[in-house]
Amino acid sequence: MVDADQTFLIVGGGLAGAKAAETLRAEGFKGRVILVGDERERPYERPPLSKGYLLGKDDRDSAFVQETAWYARSDIELHLGQTVVGIDRASRTARLGDGTVLHYDKLLLATGAEPRRLDVPGTDLAGVHHLRRLAHADRLRQVLAALGRDNGHLVIAGAGWIGLEVAAAARHYGAEVTVVEPQPTPLHSALGPELGQLFTDLHAAHGVRFHFGAGLTEIVGQDGMVLAVRTDDGEEHPAHDVLAAIGAAPRTSLAEAAGLALVDRAHGGGIAVDASLRTSDPDIFAAGDAAAVLHPLFGIRLRVEHWANALNGGPAAARAMLGQKVAYDRVPYFFSDQYDLGMEYSGWAPPGSYDQVVIRGDAGKREFIAFWLAEGRVLAGMNVNVWDVTDTVQQLIRSRHQVDAQVLADPGTPLESLLP
Structure with missing residues (x-):
């Protein structure tokens, strides 16, 4: 039974967390809703970061899930720029980095994922980038425009969706682009070799150079700036900037420290949840990139790192937190725009x-x-x-x-x- 005296805590200020908060209010929950995000930005969607906003076609505000005033109107308590550093399941409390302790009756972990880092010399140079947060997109948008003006060269490590979308954006600005990918085709793990060649041809027709079957071994720099990259087959490629686009890892450290069941990285990683998005603790749920769902349709655990999963998973988790019967069986969906x-x-x-x-x-x-x-x-x-x-x-x-x-x-x- 859910009543107005209960507190629902959402950890994670992305799309899944924001949509969960929105759904709680839409479903009539009158209790306290607290949303904690470790960025100072209010919740935003991530597709614009590698699509419309990065291309300069959409303004920055288009990425945000709701206008600032909506959270106050909806009585959603925002704790932005704050990190949850610990969960005490026995007392049902969460401790923030500033020492604040928050009680919860139900807790949603929408902690998302973080970009995997290149483990090679030179990653501390000024021209090495990742693309996961709005601040990353702010910076990368300026970098691509400068590369285009100066006939500069961007090397992208990884030919997945982010790598290819940034390659298309870089060419839009006029930058030179080389993509280094260990697999024989782009998007190999997502589409297989049969369709990967389509994207090779598409990008090659727009001037992108591919170096398949190789991985980065070093980013070469001088005076703190990038000069080139070297690969494990002995090649060297000129570069002024480097984007690491080698995937993302679910942010599970908080769940692990709390003793929640996790999925092994070899099987996709993530926080193990059932079809109702409930973790091994009946009062804690997980949704979005961090959740590995026992999928009713496919009969296996799936962890999906795409926009639609956050868009739909957050509301599903909210309904489950309210005690509604939920079977999260959405067919995974994603989209991409390139040229x-x-x-x-x-x-x-x-x-x-x-x-x-x-x-x-x-x-x-x-x-x-x-x-x-x-x-x-x-x-x-x-x-x-x-x-x-x-x-x-x-x-x-x-x-x-x-x-x-x-x-x-x-x-x-x-x-x-x-x-x-």
Whole structure:
């Protein structure tokens, strides 16, 4: 039973935390809602950091989840620029870095993820960057503009989504770009080799140089500034700035210190939660990038680091905290915009999980839908410059219905006709 005397504490000032707070009020919770974020910025969304804001097309305010005044109107207590340094589960309290102790009846960990760091000499140089926070985007936007003006060179370590989106932004400003990637194609772990080549060709057509099958071993500098990077195959690439885009790690140290169950890094890491986003402590929940969910649809634990997971996971956790029945079974979804290519991806099909990739449409013109299948069942779908099909693609994934690959590949056959 939830009453007005209860306190719900949210640790994490990102999209998941903000949407959880919003949902608590929308569902009629009258108790105390406290949101603690370690940044001084109020909660914001992360896609603009590598998309519209970084490109200079959107203003800074477009990233924020709510206007400043909304939190006061909604009676949400914001503790910004504060870090939770410890949780005492027995007393149901959380201690902040300034010594403040907050009591909670229910606690949500929406602690997110942090960029993985390059473990090579030279990472302390002034021109080495990460992109995770709004302050990073503020700085990187200025850097890319300066590189474009001065014909400067950016080296990006990692050809994942962040690496490729920043590469596109850098070319938009006119900077020279080299991407160093240990795998044979971009997005290898997300899309497999079948679709990775598409993104190689896309970026190469816009002047990006790739160096595949290699990793950085050193960032060379002089007087504190970047001059070049070296790779483990003996190559050296000129550079004025370097972006480390080698993935993100879930922020689980607080949960670990509190004795909550975690997932091994070999299996994706994160805070272990059930389908209701409840941790091993019945009064503590987790959502967003840090949560590894026992997914009802896929039957495995999934930790998804994308915008839609924060957008939907925060509200789901809030409802579960209120005692509502929750089964968080959203189909993973993400989107990307690079040059004139827009895409949406739904599902979960890491390399090794599928036995066939079916293309529907014209891949050469970059107008198609790709499907990843296992034994005739659709595991994932990616629409490239084809729109208004996401709902149907997700229904195909949910149905687990076997489809005929030839019919699936035929643009003349309505996708809806393949649903059971």
